[in-house]
Amino acid sequence: MANVEPIRPMPVLDLGTPAPPRADHEVIAQMVRQNAKVLDIGCADGALLNLLARERGVKGRGMELSQAGVNACVAKGLSVVQGDADRDLKDYPSAAFDYVILSKTIQAVRHPRVVLKELARIGERVIVSFPNFGHWRVRAALFGGGRMPVTGNLPARWYETDNLHLCTVRDFAEMAESLHLTIERAVPLTRGQPGAPFAKNIWRANWFAEEAVFLLAQN
Amino acid sequence: MRVIHALMNQSTAARLQAAGGVRTLTFDASQPLQLSNGQMLSPLTIAFETYGALNADKTNAVLVCHALTGDQFVASPNPVTGRPAWWPRIVGPGRPIDTNRFYVICANVLGGCMGTTGPASPAPDGQPYGVRFPVITVADMVRAQAMLVEALGIQSLFLVIGGSIGGMQALQWASAYPKRVFACASIATAARHSAQNIAFYEVGRQAIMADPDWRAGGYLTQGTKPSKGLAVARMAAHITYLSEEALHHKFDRALQGREKVSFGFDADFQVESYLRHQGQSFVDRFDANSYLYITRAVDYFDLAADFGGNLANAFQGGQTRHCVFAFSSDWHYPPEGNRAVVRALIAAGAEASFVEVETGKGHDAFLLEEPAFEAALTGFIDSAAASRGLALQGGA
Numbered sequence: 001m002a003n004v005e006p007i008r009p010m011p012v013l014d015l016g017t018p019a020p021p022r023a024d025h026e027v028i029a030q031m032v033r034q035n036a037k038v039l040d041i042g043c044a045d046g047a048l049l050n051l052l053a054r055e056r057g058v059k060g061r062g063m064e065l066s067q068a069g070v071n072a073c074v075a076k077g078l079s080v081v082q083g084d085a086d087r088d089l090k091d092y093p094s095a096a097f098d099y100v101i102l103s104k105t106i107q108a109v110r111h112p113r114v115v116l117k118e119l120a121r122i123g124e125r126v127i128v129s130f131p132n133f134g135h136w137r138v139r140a141a142l143f144g145g146g147r148m149p150v151t152g153n154l155p156a157r158w159y160e161t162d163n164l165h166l167c168t169v170r171d172f173a174e175m176a177e178s179l180h181l182t183i184e185r186a187v188p189l190t191r192g193q194p195g196a197p198f199a200k201n202i203w204r205a206n207w208f209a210e211e212a213v214f215l216l217a218q219n
Numbered sequence: 220m221r222v223i224h225a226l227m228n229q230s231t232a233a234r235l236q237a238a239g240g241v242r243t244l245t246f247d248a249s250q251p252l253q254l255s256n257g258q259m260l261s262p263l264t265i266a267f268e269t270y271g272a273l274n275a276d277k278t279n280a281v282l283v284c285h286a287l288t289g290d291q292f293v294a295s296p297n298p299v300t301g302r303p304a305w306w307p308r309i310v311g312p313g314r315p316i317d318t319n320r321f322y323v324i325c326a327n328v329l330g331g332c333m334g335t336t337g338p339a340s341p342a343p344d345g346q347p348y349g350v351r352f353p354v355i356t357v358a359d360m361v362r363a364q365a366m367l368v369e370a371l372g373i374q375s376l377f378l379v380i381g382g383s384i385g386g387m388q389a390l391q392w393a394s395a396y397p398k399r400v401f402a403c404a405s406i407a408t409a410a411r412h413s414a415q416n417i418a419f420y421e422v423g424r425q426a427i428m429a430d431p432d433w434r435a436g437g438y439l440t441q442g443t444k445p446s447k448g449l450a451v452a453r454m455a456a457h458i459t460y461l462s463e464e465a466l467h468h469k470f471d472r473a474l475q476g477r478e479k480v481s482f483g484f485d486a487d488f489q490v491e492s493y494l495r496h497q498g499q500s501f502v503d504r505f506d507a508n509s510y511l512y513i514t515r516a517v518d519y520f521d522l523a524a525d526f527g528g529n530l531a532n533a534f535q536g537g538q539t540r541h542c543v544f545a546f547s548s549d550w551h552y553p554p555e556g557n558r559a560v561v562r563a564l565i566a567a568g569a570e571a572s573f574v575e576v577e578t579g580k581g582h583d584a585f586l587l588e589e590p591a592f593e594a595a596l597t598g599f600i601d602s603a604a605a606s607r608g609l610a611l612q613g614g615a
Contacts, residue, residue, distance in 0.1 A: 059570075067575050074542065074572045074595040077602025081561055081573040091565045 021051050023192040024103055024129035027213045029055050031127055031185060036098035039063070039123065041085050041115075042105030046073035049080075061097075063088065086110045089118040097123040104211075106130050106172075107163040117179055120218055126181070129213040132188075134168030134206040153210050169206040176216050185215040244268065245334060246367050252329075255356040265367045266334025267326035270294050270310065271318035273373070278401075279609055280373045281316055282364065283325040284381030284388035287456075287513055288505055290333040293325040294318065299333065300504045308588060315597040320610070321377065328388075329363040330355050330512040338508035339439060349508060350436030357384070357520045361391045365399070375399050377607055378600065382406035382585040383552065384517050390533075390560065394522060397537030402603040404596065406544040407585045409556035410530050410563070411521040416551065419459055420514040423452030427507045436508055449507040450498030457497045462548040462581030466490060523563075530563035540570040540606075542599040544585070544592060547575060551582035572599060 021029070025048045032038060035057045040049050043062030046069075052058035062080035064070045073080035083091075085102070086109050100123030102115070107130055109115045119126045131153035132138075141149035148158040156162070167175075169188070176183055188196035188209030196208040205212065244267050251261035268291040273280060283293045283306070294310040296303050310316045310323055327335035330352070338352035368376060379400050381389040386408025393403040412420075427433055430448030434441045458466075470490040474480065477487065486492040526532035534541075541564050545557035554575050564571035574595040578584045585592065 061570065067577070070572075071574050071576070071591050071595050074574050075598035077598045077605070079540065079570050079572045081565065081571060082575060088562075091562045093566060093568055096568055 019047075022047065022103075023189050023194070024211055024213050025051050027187045027189065027194055028052075028101060028103060028127050028129065031213070031215045032056050032058060032099055034058075037096070038099045038101060039092070039097045040101045040103070041089070041119065042102060042108075043073060043078075043080060044069050046076055046078045046080065048101065048103055049073070049078050050076070085115050089115065089122065092122045094121050095124060099123050099125050099127055101127045103127075103129045104131065107166050110164060112165050112167075113175055113179070116175065116181075120179065120181055120216065124218065125184070126216045127213065128172070128216065129211060130167065130172060131211050132169050132206065132209045133166040134170060135210050136207050137210075139207075151210070169202060169209055169212050172212070172214060173202055176214065180219045181216040182219055183214060184217050185213075187213045189213065246370055248363075248366050248370075250366070252359065252363055252366065254353055254359050256354055258353045260336065260353060260359075263329075263336050263363060263366070264334065264340070265326050265329075265336070265363055267291050267324055267367060268293065268295065269325075270323040271321050273322040273371075274609075277373050278375070278377060278607060279321050280368070280371070280376050281321045281323045281378045281380065282368065282376050282392070283310060283316070283323060284364070284379065284385035284392075285325060285328060286381070286383035286385045287517070288453075288501065288510075289328075289385070290331070291325045291327045292333075294323065297333075302504070306586065308593065309596070315593055315600055316378075316380070320604075324368070324371070326364055326367055328513065329360040330509055330516060332506035332509040335363075337506065338436075338512055339506045347439040349439060350511075352508070352512060354519075355512060355516050357387050357391050357516055358395065360516065361388050361395060364388070364392075365396060368399070375401060377609065378402045378404065378603065380404040380406070381408070383408055383582065384513070384520075386552075387517065387520050387522075390522055391520075393537060393539045393541065394533040397534075397539055400537075400539045401607055402540050402542075402600070404542045404544065404599065405557070405560065407546055407549050407552050407557070407582055408560075409552045410523060410533070410560050411556075412518050413556070416459075417518045419455060420518055422455050424511050424514060426451035426455070427511060430507075433507065436511075438507070444502070445507045446502040449502045449505065449510060450495075452507075452510060453501040453505075454494040454498045457494060459551040460582045462550065462579060464548055464579040465581050468579070469493075530559065531566035534564055534567040534569050537567070537569055540603055542572040542574065542596070544596070545573070545575045546580070546582065546584040546589075546592075547577045548579050549582040549584065 029051050038058045038060040040060055040062045043049055043064050049060040049062050052060050063083040065084055067082050070080050070082045100119040106112050106128055137151055138149040141147055187194050188205040189211045190196040246265045248263040251259035252263045254260055289305050293306045294304045312319050327333040330337045332339050338348045342348045379389045379392040386405035389403050389405045393400045427445050427448040430445035432443035433445035473489045475486050475489045475492040480487045486495055522533050523530035543557050543561050545554035561571055561573040576589055576592045580587055
């Protein structure tokens with residue numbers, strides 16, 4: 001055993017100052033009830049699950065497409081499996097979670113409507129955050145510049161992006177309604193902060209929100 | 220060891236002794252063991268090792284289940300064979316299963332040949348069982364372990380962990396005794412033995428039984444040893460523990476101690492020489508009949524079969540948290556079979572993680588240096604220990 005060096009001491013959880021949370025994550029954390037059962041689809045490196053554990057006492061679970069992300073999550077002590085939202089949601093039993101979260105992932109799945117329907121089956125409530133393709137800057141880039149927009153929320157060029165199905169705030173709301181889901185809350189975000197100028201209703205939010213977080217419930 | 224003796228003294232149902240000067244511990248069950256085939260097995264002795272100290276609440280016990288040809292010496296050298304600890308990267312002071320913190324139990328499997336009752340043990344008539352030993356199952360192995368754990372006064376294990384057929388035992392534990400398993404780590408395993416694996420095991424068994432020295436299983440009383448057959452069995456099985464990539468990198472077509480092929484049947488190639496060595500060194504430490512019985516038990520393993528063919532039902536209602544580990548180049552127990560376990564756990568609503576480690580080392584990767592595996596296993600264990608209220612450091 002002499003050739004095996006100890007790997008301890010090592011911390012269980014990173015108790016140091018956490019990196020500032022992503023704006024949509026903060027909004028999501030405010031929507032989630034204390035000690036709720038949460039499933040995070042597309043949980044990446046587990047930043048949101050860690051935030052929910054810290055701020056809401058949530059013992060969450062996650063699914064992530066990239067195996068490197070999964071391994072990093074498990075090494076952090078999170079319960080995460082490798083899986084594809086388009087393929088593997090059917091494994092989950094119905095009404096198994098209080099909240100199922102899809103943060104900035106819906107635009108990258110192959111069948112967003114099917115995925116959202118599955119999420120509503122698995123969770124009592126569904127929380128979705130996504131970049132708003134209806135933002136005036138996006139419209140300006142297309143309308144004025146005639147080019148696909150490259151913005152803070154849409155940083156990749158058209159030929160490099162993982163995004164398959166970009167939508168606007170109104171598009172998303174319409175799809176949720178078509179699935180008979182109630183929009184309990186819709187929070188616009190601009191410049192990394194909740195809120196957007198003039199965004200008193202969904203029409204204006206569609207122009208002025210850079211991103212949005214929707215809290216949906218079964219009718 | 221003093222700790223164990225004190226514990227066992229409290230238990231009138233169990234007796235503990237140092238076995239013949241070997242530092243392994245044995246437990247003699249006071250009850251016969253109920254076997255899956257309907258028979259009762261008695262007497263039953265289980266040889267085991269422990270590392271670390273059991274805490275006052277008895278909440279820090281870890282059961283390590285060994286693989287087909289492993290033994291109870293998970294973290295210390297085997298005094299009989301002189302072989303080093305088989306899992307030193309995982310179990311030991313400061314390792315993912317930290318013996319400064321956890322009380323680690325590893326028992327020689329039922330049907331084995333390192334002190335636990337098996338086909339080489341004396342039957343009630345005083346002669347070795349040989350093939351008169353009853354055919355056992357993975358569930359029987361686990362039932363025997365459960366008797367030992369109970370005798371040690373442990374109501375609930377913090378963790379049951381194992382790789383390969385040790386992983387099958389871990390899954391069987393979680394399914395059969397959900398309240399007695401807080402966390403379960405199953406590594407490079409499957410909930411059912413595949414046709415391909417049954418086929419490879421059958422080749423091994425046929426090799427043993429074709430050896431004239433096997434003597435219809437009675438070689439122990441007739442003073443022979445089916446070494447040739449057992450060596451071939453080991454060689455065939457060993458190939459499945461590696462990968463084409465690993466064999467290519469390690470040997471390719473390199474010749475063994477010669478410039479050109481001999482136009483004969485010597486071990487011209489390094490890979491032949493390596494396999495012959497694997498076979499030869501195996502026969503010195505393993506009983507051929509044990510090999511027959513344990514491989515048969517694994518062939519019979521199909522956890523879902525007892526649950527109407529639905530694996531999720533095997534884990535329904537359990538509170539055990541699971542972590543399943545697979546290795547990308549493992550073709551003995553491929554990632555897909557491990558993923559099937561994860562799917563079932565998810566469907567059962569169990570808390571589950573799934574880690575697939577990218578490696579070219581094949582099935583045996585779980586015994587080798589794999590930093591991603593160790594990091595994820597450490598994260599899983601530490602997180603589970605925190606949930607159980609176990610201190611980060613120290614055993615008490």
